[in-house]
Amino acid sequence: MLSRTAGCIYWMSRHMERAENIARVLDVSSQMALMPGGLAREQIMAPLDITGMREAFVASGVKATADEILLFFALNPNNPTSIYSCLRQARENGHVVRGKITAEMWETLNATWLEISGMTREKLKRMGFSRFLEWVKERSHLFRGATFGTLQRNDAFHFSRLGTFLERSDNTARILLVKAPAFSPSEERDTAAVDYYQWASLLRSLSAFETYRDIYRDSIVPVQVAEMLLLRDDLPRSLHACMNEITQTLESIQGNSGKEAKLLAAKVHARLHYAQIEEVIEEGLQKYLQDFISDTHEIGARIQRAYLESV
């Protein structure tokens, strides 16, 4: 497959996944902002920290109200991580490779873009944030469904999957990283009410609340949350599940390029596959997640070099 084509497909899927993840992060922070207590403020700011956009937001000079932060991530064209920017990037990349994706995929991208490009602050407020965020998630589900249901299982499919799971693993790690300081080896098992809601909303943002109940049949214990989101391989948004997909997909791509990307992906995968959560906490969750984020970033860079701009 042409490198440029593979690159467009990869970034098309990454941006669509990113739009969905931003919607998930915003969903949680907007709900948490409604909670009583001093933590609401911290919650509103959380999306800025997760995406690393706090400085850019402060520089924009806009007052840091809940609405303004949400709008910054929903519609701001100057924010490269906004849902608007992600959906535009997804559509532009898809446009270039229209002949290599299916009509259903293209029409989903195009219709999504047409809708958000016609969206204004007023329209969004009338629609309501939570409905808007639901809509973003639905469009992402629809696009993924169209990809699964119609795209030939060739390298186009593989690069689409790579984009999706690299983006997703990065996002799950970042969401957890913001909570990492709350973990310590001496963690007591009594969780304050506010904490409980925070953990519950974190699980909900990753569509993992019911799964947690199903697996642990227990109240929310941070160590178990960490174990599930890092090490379980049957939860679609966990780091382990994402790395399963990434290593398998890399093996499916034709040709002998990408050995460096495969090597690092296999190492990261092994660290998740054979780890015990107690060891991870012992060594420090924060460091573990930071290493994971920089490793997946490096995997992305190696994929870029090996396949997408190869000589």
Added chain:
Amino acid sequence: MSAKARFYDEMFAAPGHIRPGYKAFSDWLHRRPEEELAQKRAEADWLFRRVGITFAVYGDKEGSERLIPFDTIPRIIPAAEWEMVSRGLKQRALALNLFLHDIYHEQHILNAGVIPAEQVLTNQDYQLAMQGLTLPNKVYSHIAGIDLVRDHAGEYFVLEDNLRTPSGVSYMLENRKMMMRLFPELFAAHAVAPVEHYPDLLLETLRDAAPAGVHDPVVVVLTPGRYNSAYFEHAFLAQQMGVELVEGPDLFVKDGFVSLRTTAGPQRVDVIYRRIDDAYLDPLAFNADSVLGVPGLLSVYRAGRVSITNAVGTGVADDKSIYPYVPDMIRFYLTEEPILNNVPTWQLRKPDECEHVLANLSELVVKEVHGSGGYGMLVGPAASKVEIAAYRERILANPSEFIAQPTLALSTCPTFVEAGIAPRHIDLRPFVLSGREVRMVPGGLTRVALKDGSLVVNSSQGGGTKDTWVLESALPASGGHA
């Protein structure tokens, strides 16, 4: 009445008297309710828009994509007529390719004094880099679009040869698909010669052009990108042939070959069907600012390790200053008389012809020698005094940049317009493919000037298109198996 009779009408031999080829169609047309036809036209419009068969317009403020208007009344050519036309096209394509080979090698035709040498050698499209380079099958213009018009008596004339990167064939194919979808019953009642195999013929032609010794050549279509006016066609042809559509940066030169950047590493490319101009092909050899091309491409080409179709340097043969000599080329190389004639042409570089043209500007069509696409021409009878005066100044500044032709009485064909059905002027662009042999699909792209009385059919100037039917002489027995 007398005004209309100045033109050859494709459907009517005289008012109320229908030509044989159109008989069945005309009967059918009159049986259809007006609303149904209008609904079919709306459906065609909607389908073209949904599929995205559009072209970008240069100089348009919004840089918008426009739909080329499609007319649902076909242009019909009887088989016997096409038989003559296609022989004429083959003859012309053969002579033009022989000419191109000759001027980049021994230059017999220049030495014999048939064409003034300076006309060829100082032409801006004559490429010194092509001298002495022998191409597979000695073919230069693998894909030629030869524009034909008919005069008041119905005789076919060649208006111009397009030997560089002629476009429009995707509309020919899409128009046929659309007509078959909208009016299947018409195809049951007419033996319309098929055109759908054009992409197969094109791929064979491109494979024929591969460097000697390459048995399973890799072919790619090279496009300037999605902002080009013909991008839809580039993507369409690549997809129909099942080959990669590439942009300049997808290709690179290494170790004496051209390769494609792929996810599995470099892949050798043997034939490049380029849809970008010579000047942008290779920044090392031509326009150094070009980001559309491939650095080093020309050196690989000259070493015979990649084929470029159409070849570099074909522009010298479709230049309007060379056009007047094509009949002489046919006589010189083939020792035959031309089957298709040229439109009489005055060359303004000749003082006596220039004088004649300047005295008759209001009756003539004047064109730039290097122009194309209907830009920068003067249509005398349609121009105002001010426009003619301004154009005269341009001619006087540099007469050799212009040619002139009589205002052609282009044939007309009934066409749907706002007021109903009315005659509109048309031309025809058949696509002639030269590989190991010269081949074409029957017909071509019929372009129609939608404005009343207009003679300019170019899509960039508001022209539309029609499906073109070459009718086989006899209808096969219905439902019969051999």
